[in-house]
Amino acid sequence: MGNKQTVFTHEQLEAYQDNPFRQRIAQVFSEDGDGHMTLNNFLDMFSVMSEMAPRDLKAYYAFKIYDFNNDDYICTWDLEQTVTKLTRGELSAEEVALVCEKVLDEADGDHDGRLSLEDFQNMILRAPDFLSTFHIRI
Amino acid sequence: MSHQSKRLEEEARGGARGRARSGSPRTGDRLGRRPSSKRPPPGRRGSPPGQQERARGSPRPGSPRRKQTERRSRRGELRGQEPRATERTYEGKQKRDGRASLREQRAPPKKEKEVLKKEEPWTRPKKPRSSSLASSISGKESLSEEELARILEQVEEKKKLIATMRSKPWPMAKKLAELKWVKFKRDFDNFKTQCIPWEMKIKGIESHFGSSVASYFIFLRWMYGVNLVLFCLIFGLVIIPEVLMGMPYGSIPRKTVPRAEQEKAMDFSVLWDFEGYVKYSALFYGYYNNQRTIGWLRYRLPMAYFMVGVSVFGYSLVIVIRSMANNTQGSTSDGESDNFTFSFKMFTSWDYLIGNSETADSKYAAITTSFKESIVDEQESNKEENVHLTRFLRVLANFLIICCLCGSGYLIYFVVKRSQEFSKKQNVSWYERNEVEIVMSLLGMFCPPLFETIAALENYHPRIGLKWQLGRIFALFLGNLYTFLLALMDDVHLKLSKEEKIKNITHWTLLNYYNSSGWNESVPRPPLHPADVPRGSCWETAVGIEFMRLTVSDMLVTYITILLGDFLRACFVRFMNYCWCWDLEAGFPSYAEFDISGNVLGLIFNQGMIWMGSFYAPGLVGINVLRLLTSMYFQCWAVMSSNVPHERVFKASRSNSFYMGLLLLVLFLSLLPVAYTIMTLPPSFDCGPFSGKYRMYDVLQETIENDFPTFLGKIFAFLANPGLIIPAILLMFLAIYYLNSVSKSLSRANAQLKKKIQALREVEKSHKSVKGRATASDSGDTPKSSSKNATKEDTTPHSASQSQIPDEKARGSGTVPPASRHLPISQPPGVRPGSGHPRSQTRACRSASGRKAQRPPC
Numbered sequence: 001m002g003n004k005q006t007v008f009t010h011e012q013l014e015a016y017q018d019n020p021f022r023q024r025i026a027q028v029f030s031e032d033g034d035g036h037m038t039l040n041n042f043l044d045m046f047s048v049m050s051e052m053a054p055r056d057l058k059a060y061y062a063f064k065i066y067d068f069n070n071d072d073y074i075c076t077w078d079l080e081q082t083v084t085k086l087t088r089g090e091l092s093a094e095e096v097a098l099v100c101e102k103v104l105d106e107a108d109g110d111h112d113g114r115l116s117l118e119d120f121q122n123m124i125l126r127a128p129d130f131l132s133t134f135h136i137r138i
Numbered sequence: 139m140s141h142q143s144k145r146l147e148e149e150a151r152g153g154a155r156g157r158a159r160s161g162s163p164r165t166g167d168r169l170g171r172r173p174s175s176k177r178p179p180p181g182r183r184g185s186p187p188g189q190q191e192r193a194r195g196s197p198r199p200g201s202p203r204r205k206q207t208e209r210r211s212r213r214g215e216l217r218g219q220e221p222r223a224t225e226r227t228y229e230g231k232q233k234r235d236g237r238a239s240l241r242e243q244r245a246p247p248k249k250e251k252e253v254l255k256k257e258e259p260w261t262r263p264k265k266p267r268s269s270s271l272a273s274s275i276s277g278k279e280s281l282s283e284e285e286l287a288r289i290l291e292q293v294e295e296k297k298k299l300i301a302t303m304r305s306k307p308w309p310m311a312k313k314l315a316e317l318k319w320v321k322f323k324r325d326f327d328n329f330k331t332q333c334i335p336w337e338m339k340i341k342g343i344e345s346h347f348g349s350s351v352a353s354y355f356i357f358l359r360w361m362y363g364v365n366l367v368l369f370c371l372i373f374g375l376v377i378i379p380e381v382l383m384g385m386p387y388g389s390i391p392r393k394t395v396p397r398a399e400q401e402k403a404m405d406f407s408v409l410w411d412f413e414g415y416v417k418y419s420a421l422f423y424g425y426y427n428n429q430r431t432i433g434w435l436r437y438r439l440p441m442a443y444f445m446v447g448v449s450v451f452g453y454s455l456v457i458v459i460r461s462m463a464n465n466t467q468g469s470t471s472d473g474e475s476d477n478f479t480f481s482f483k484m485f486t487s488w489d490y491l492i493g494n495s496e497t498a499d500s501k502y503a504a505i506t507t508s509f510k511e512s513i514v515d516e517q518e519s520n521k522e523e524n525v526h527l528t529r530f531l532r533v534l535a536n537f538l539i540i541c542c543l544c545g546s547g548y549l550i551y552f553v554v555k556r557s558q559e560f561s562k563k564q565n566v567s568w569y570e571r572n573e574v575e576i577v578m579s580l581l582g583m584f585c586p587p588l589f590e591t592i593a594a595l596e597n598y599h600p601r602i603g604l605k606w607q608l609g610r611i612f613a614l615f616l617g618n619l620y621t622f623l624l625a626l627m628d629d630v631h632l633k634l635s636k637e638e639k640i641k642n643i644t645h646w647t648l649l650n651y652y653n654s655s656g657w658n659e660s661v662p663r664p665p666l667h668p669a670d671v672p673r674g675s676c677w678e679t680a681v682g683i684e685f686m687r688l689t690v691s692d693m694l695v696t697y698i699t700i701l702l703g704d705f706l707r708a709c710f711v712r713f714m715n716y717c718w719c720w721d722l723e724a725g726f727p728s729y730a731e732f733d734i735s736g737n738v739l740g741l742i743f744n745q746g747m748i749w750m751g752s753f754y755a756p757g758l759v760g761i762n763v764l765r766l767l768t769s770m771y772f773q774c775w776a777v778m779s780s781n782v783p784h785e786r787v788f789k790a791s792r793s794n795s796f797y798m799g800l801l802l803l804v805l806f807l808s809l810l811p812v813a814y815t816i817m818t819l820p821p822s823f824d825c826g827p828f829s830g831k832y833r834m835y836d837v838l839q840e841t842i843e844n845d846f847p848t849f850l851g852k853i854f855a856f857l858a859n860p861g862l863i864i865p866a867i868l869l870m871f872l873a874i875y876y877l878n879s880v881s882k883s884l885s886r887a888n889a890q891l892k893k894k895i896q897a898l899r900e901v902e903k904s905h906k907s908v909k910g911r912a913t914a915s916d917s918g919d920t921p922k923s924s925s926k927n928a929t930k931e932d933t934t935p936h937s938a939s940q941s942q943i944p945d946e947k948a949r950g951s952g953t954v955p956p957a958s959r960h961l962p963i964s965q966p967p968g969v970r971p972g973s974g975h976p977r978s979q980t981r982a983c984r985s986a987s988g989r990k991a992q993r994p995p996c
Contacts, residue, residue: 044287
């Protein structure tokens with residue numbers, strides 16, 4: 001990119017500015033967890049998001065992306081964040097709450113009020129279009 | 139501090155050893171010992187400084203190899219002791235855990251903690267400084283995970299390659315050659331991917347419009363491939379031999395333009411209607427001679443013509459079924475999507491391929507709408523109202539639509555009848571000649587929106603409504619097509635009935651010519667000029683011409699619709715928006731959306747017509763190839779320039795098999811008329827490769843009798859016996875029934891197994907959660923939990939980590955486990971890990987308990 005940078009800030013990854021999870025992607029794949037990626041992290045990101053990456057790998061990283069507070073569980077707060085980002089705040093508070101409740105109903109296998117990695121994997125590996133939407137083509 | 143960190147950085151990068159440091163003599167010592175620390179045997183783990191250096195060396199980004207060797211050396215021994223795992227990766231867990239354990243051990247000595255703290259600035263300059271180790275652990279873990287995963291993959295690949303190499307007792311040169319071969323294959327595969335036509339165009343469309351619009355273009359490209367193969371088949375086996383080795387133009391009556399038509403034969407309007415010179419060319423059935431063998435190769439043209447016609451259908455059938463099978467294999471075969479609607483909407487609805495802000499905007503809107511829809515569905519499923527009214531409305535809507543369909547069918551029939559009358563009189567205007575095609579195209583343009591408006595009465599869920607709409611449009615096109623065919627058949631029968639008369643006329647004309655007076659009998663009479671011989675009306679060529687005309691007019695109508703409906707509309711909206719009362723872009727008419735289903739159905743039906751017409755007009759497939767080529771470029775341009783992304787972006791995954799199913803249905807339906815005409819109608823007496831035969835399939839009989847050895851003839855005669863064919867058909871029915879019942883029972887067994895797995899999983903989970911709640915911080919259960927964990931998929935590294943906890947506790951590494959005891963078991967959900975502290979506490983708590991379920995709620 002002209003200047004011999006080895007670390008790119010997430011502001012520089014402009015191509016995905018429309019992606020609601022752009023900050024999360026940057027955080028998950030960066031070295032310091034704060035969104036600063038080296039070339040290796042960048043390559044990692046593309047390797048996971050490519051078409052050839054296996055489902056389990058993608059599911060694992062998807063889980064990390066959707067886990068906003070990095071506590072290895074997708075709890076209600078994470079779900080609310082996801083919905084708000086996906087709809088850009090267009091849904092009302094009750095609708096958001098209803099959606100999160102339904103998701104927990106559907107996917108929470110161990111009934112602890114949040115999704116663990118297994119619950120998530122269980123659910124996402126059944127999605128017919130997970131592979132086709134969770135990939136970035138170069 | 140920063141000074142020191144800079145020094146540390148320099149040291150790390152440059153690898154300078156033993157540089158004395160003013161701030162902390164200890165640090166200097168440790169750094170000084172660095173060279174030796176890399177080589178010590180595993181047993182020296184007990185010395186904190188050495189480990190610290192090693193550990194310090196690891197998170198450096200610029201030295202992956204050192205890390206690798208360090209990790210490798212430690213992989214074996216450190217597996218035995220492990221705190222917890224916060225994040226799981228594929229295979230790198232042990233290494234991470236190894237380093238983490240080192241950190242845990244370093245915890246007690248305070249000075250080392252300080253050094254660690256000082257270390258942090260250059261490893262993670264922006265991470266909030268915390269005195270706890272866990273945050274640094276997490277940082278370094280996330281730091282190395284991806285690298286670990288990547289490096290491991292590379293290592294595995296190389297290992298495999300080297301293993302295969304090693305296992306074979308080859309000389310070095312051969313091994314090198316083999317590796318070069320692998321590289322060559324990979325390069326060739328890359329090259330092949332680059333050769334796929336139109337890939338960049340389709341990618342561009344995909345990023346702007348989403349995967350559903352791109353699926354139409356992928357379907358178009360696939361059709362183009364199929365048509366290309368069919369064209370090569372027909373061109374190579376039928377057209378080229380006739381042109382090269384058959385009799386040239388003008389030698390026999392069927393290949394010559396009749397005298398009466400000759401003056402107008404070159405006019406463009408005549409050529410455009412596929413009359414004149416085009417009609418008497420290799421593009422149509424009537425041109426082909428019925429000679430049994432032609433040329434020096436003794437190529438059996440009539441036989442080839444027949445077999446190519448049959449194999450066109452055979453190849454198409456095979457390719458469509460194979461594509462359908464691939465589609466069904468690709469998608470997972472459980473219909474459990476109903477159970478996970480909201481989850482799938484939340485986690486898989488965003489299409490990461492979108493790179494355009496307009497598309498992204500409409501995608502956001504689509505997601506919002508789909509959430510709202512599902513919410514409404516959910517709320518509606520709880521209440522039921524007025525079933526009778528909806529039922530009545532639906533019946534009414536279906537009745538109206540059936541009326542429309544019948545009306546359109548009758549209209550087509552009427553118009554075709556009228557065109558037959560027109561063809562009898564002279565001076566037909568352009569409109570009268572093309573009335574049928576115009577009416578059919580107009581119906582195809584106006585009826586679908588009409589159906590949509592009527593369907594608003596039905597109040598279906600949009601997905602179901604779309605399927606009804608597609609079914610109705612399909613019925614419309616089918617009805618039109620079959621009415622068209624029926625009218626065509628009337629025409630054919632008419633021509634056939636006139637054949638007897640013309641045969642007589644021809645016979646008498648020839649007789650008169652040869653017996654007329656005024657010629658010197660000693661010189662043999664020249665044969666009658668082919669242009670003067672009275673010609674029968676060749677019904678096969680007439681049918682071929684009809685299909686050609688229909689294809690061409692359909693193509694023109696499509697292009698004109700795109701130009702007017704999409705492009706001009708877009709220009710109008712763009713340029714007139716400044717001087718118009720209302721906002722053209724937001725309200726009516728706004729930009730057009732790409733009509734995926736309409737276009738796909740149009741493509742499918744056109745292909746059906748090609749299949750029907752290709753037996754009578756071998757050139758039709760070539761025209762179709764040209765048409766698909768121009769369509770591809772034209773529609774790509776039109777989509778990018780004048781369409782906007784859909785408001786409701788529908789997913790492409792499941793619709794593909796629906797379109798393939800439609801294509802298969804159309805294939806069968808287009809096979810029927812051709813088979814009927816081959817079996818029941820007699821071929822024309824003076825044109826085509828089967829002229830003079832009783833039925834077209836007689837060519838098979840003749841070939842078997844004359845060209846194959848006699849025993850084969852007997853075998854075929856035996857096989858064609860109805861007494862053998864009917865039992866064979868019955869046997870096939872039985873086989874279908876049996877296979878169907880087998881597949882049903884297998885899918886039932888599949889469902890039961892799934893239920894069992896589900897139940898087992900839930901039982902396990904409830905067990906674990908019960909156990910976890912019962913014993914909060916009891917480490918005595920770790921063996922049980924680790925054994926339980928071992929039954930799960932990706933828990934092998936995890937169990938290793940779990941079993942290391944008691945060891946760690948036994949060593950009593952200070953601050954971490956006691957902290958967990960003080961941690962309240964349940965935290966309010968509102969506690970967010972804003973600072974590193976609660977997070978580290980949770981992490982520590984997790985490590986202490988050693989059980990996955992044993993985690994305080996976030």
